Amino acid sequence: MSDSLENESVIKSVRQWVETVVVGLNLCPFAKRPLVKNRIRFYVTDAVTEEQLLSDLEAELNYLGRDLTVETTLLIHPKVLQDFYTYNQFLSTADSLLSLMGMEGVFQIASFHPDYQFGGTEPDDVENYTNRSPYPILHLIREERLEQAIASYPDADLIPERNIALLKRLGQGKIQALLQACFDDVDK
Numbered sequence: 001m002s003d004s005l006e007n008e009s010v011i012k013s014v015r016q017w018v019e020t021v022v023v024g025l026n027l028c029p030f031a032k033r034p035l036v037k038n039r040i041r042f043y044v045t046d047a048v049t050e051e052q053l054l055s056d057l058e059a060e061l062n063y064l065g066r067d068l069t070v071e072t073t074l075l076i077h078p079k080v081l082q083d084f085y086t087y088n089q090f091l092s093t094a095d096s097l098l099s100l101m102g103m104e105g106v107f108q109i110a111s112f113h114p115d116y117q118f119g120g121t122e123p124d125d126v127e128n129y130t131n132r133s134p135y136p137i138l139h140l141i142r143e144e145r146l147e148q149a150i151a152s153y154p155d156a157d158l159i160p161e162r163n164i165a166l167l168k169r170l171g172q173g174k175i176q177a178l179l180q181a182c183f184d185d186v187d188k
Contacts, residue, residue: 007044010078012135014042018074021178023172026159027130027163028148048079050090057094057138058072061103064140073140084115084186094138108146110139114179127164129175136184 018040023032034040043060047053060075067171081087091111096106112133117123167175 003046010044010076010084011042014074014076014137016182017134017179019182023174023177025163025166027166029153029159033149034071037071038071041070041073042076043073044076044078046079047077050080050093053077053080054093054097057140057160058097058101060140061098061101063105064107064142065103071142071145075138075140076135077138078135081113084113084117087111087113087136105143108141108143110141112137112139120156124172126167126175127171129167129172129179130160130163132175134179134181164172 018031018035022028023035026032031040041063045053045056047056056077057075060073061146064070064073081090088111090111094109095104098107098109113129113136114132114134115123116129116131116133117128121128
């Protein structure tokens, strides 16, 4: 499969995840608006090293700084940081880059990974699925827009608890099936 076809397949999987899991289950009540308005940038990097990914992250942050029509970017990196613990360690490097670029407070980086695990949980605990995605992703968010969305949403601080309760009701099997469908439907 050529890189462009492979990247297209990756984007389709991640877009389906956003549509069916993130927005469909309302895990992030702030995601529907930019999705519907086509203001989410899905970008697949070909990085195979952390250094290359850091360079692509810098380029994407600069891109977001220039293009105000893009509300948020999902920087998808399927060829690097497959191991969750290595990925998790990389997040501090990504945050350091934000600081070095003078973009702390302008953007923030949210994390999603196929093997995401919150501290203090077991790998199979259902709450980990709130941050599990088809591929490793660095989600670049404009802080100002996020703050506006939070301010207009009642009880925004209860979103994590609500999400965990929802996923517990659905069960791990249902959530795993939704994630698997992100790959199955792309292959059709």
